[in-house]
Amino acid sequence: MSTRSSVLITGASSGIGATYAKRFAGRGHDLVLVARDKARLDALAAQLRQEHGVAVDIIQADLTQSRDLAAVETRLREDTRIGVLVNNAGASMFGSFIDQATDDVERLVALNTIALLRLASAVAPRLAQAGEGAIINIGSVVGLAPEFGMSVYGATKAFVQFLSQGLSLELVPKGVYVQAVLPAATRTEIWERAGADINALPEMMEVGELVDAALVGFDRREVVTIPPLHDAVRWDALDTARQLLLSDIRQAHAAERYQQAAA
Numbered sequence: 001m002s003t004r005s006s007v008l009i010t011g012a013s014s015g016i017g018a019t020y021a022k023r024f025a026g027r028g029h030d031l032v033l034v035a036r037d038k039a040r041l042d043a044l045a046a047q048l049r050q051e052h053g054v055a056v057d058i059i060q061a062d063l064t065q066s067r068d069l070a071a072v073e074t075r076l077r078e079d080t081r082i083g084v085l086v087n088n089a090g091a092s093m094f095g096s097f098i099d100q101a102t103d104d105v106e107r108l109v110a111l112n113t114i115a116l117l118r119l120a121s122a123v124a125p126r127l128a129q130a131g132e133g134a135i136i137n138i139g140s141v142v143g144l145a146p147e148f149g150m151s152v153y154g155a156t157k158a159f160v161q162f163l164s165q166g167l168s169l170e171l172v173p174k175g176v177y178v179q180a181v182l183p184a185a186t187r188t189e190i191w192e193r194a195g196a197d198i199n200a201l202p203e204m205m206e207v208g209e210l211v212d213a214a215l216v217g218f219d220r221r222e223v224v225t226i227p228p229l230h231d232a233v234r235w236d237a238l239d240t241a242r243q244l245l246l247s248d249i250r251q252a253h254a255a256e257r258y259q260q261a262a263a
Helices: 015-026 038-052 066-078 102-130 151-174 207-219 232-247
Strands: 006-010 031-035 056-060 082-087 134-138 177-181
Touching: 006 015, 006 066, 006 102, 015 031, 015 038, 015 082, 015 207, 031 038, 038 056, 056 066, 066 082, 066 102, 082 102, 102 134, 102 151, 134 151, 134 207, 151 177, 177 207
Parallel strands: 006 031, 006 082, 031 056, 082 134, 134 177
Antiparallel strands: none
C-alpha cells in the first residue's frame, strides 16, 4: 500500500478519530475527515496541513442520515486514492433497555452498525480489486461482556467484532487487511454525550495511548487488537475455546440432553 494513499476517517472531529487523523498525517498520508461538526473539522484540517504538509479534505456528514451516508459511500467507491478506511464514528447509550426510547436505540444501531457496514461495503470491492488497502473498525470490549449492562451498545460492538473477523477471512487473501480495535474506557466525549460522569469512572485510558497501541496492532496486521488486555493469552484461549465448541456441533441430531426419554 502506498505511503501516500489517503485515509478516510469517520467521527474525525474529536477523540479517537481526530487522533487517528494526527497519527496518519504524521505518517505522510493525505486525509478525508468525516464528522458532523464542520468548524472542528476545519480547524483540525488546517492544523494538519500546516504541521505535516498533507492534503486534507473534509466531509460534513451525519451518518445516521441516508443522504449524508450516501455521499461518503460515493467518495469511498470513486476516490481511488483512498486506501484506508477508519470506521470510528459511533455513539454510546446508558440505562436499562426497558427505559431506553426505541427511536434512540434505533439511531444508535444505525450509527454503530449500519453506517459502518455500508461504508465497508462501499470500499471493500475496490480495495479487493486493487489487491491492497485496509479497513479499521472501532469496536469495544463491551461487545464481549453482556454483564456490563449496556445491552444494545454492547450488541452493536459485538457486531463490529464479528463482521471484522469475517471480513478478514474473506479479504486478506485478496490483499486487504481488516482490523477490529477493541478499546475499554477511553477519555473521549462519548461519555458526556451519553450522559455519563467521566470523573466517576475509576480507570480510563488516554486517547493518544489507545490509538498508538492500536497502530502497533495495525502495523503487525492483527485481526483483533485489544489495547487494554494485558495478557494476550486470554484472547488466544477464548478464540481456541470457540473453535473447539464449533468442532463439537453435530447438525444431524439434537444433543442427548435435549432428547425426550422413551415412554
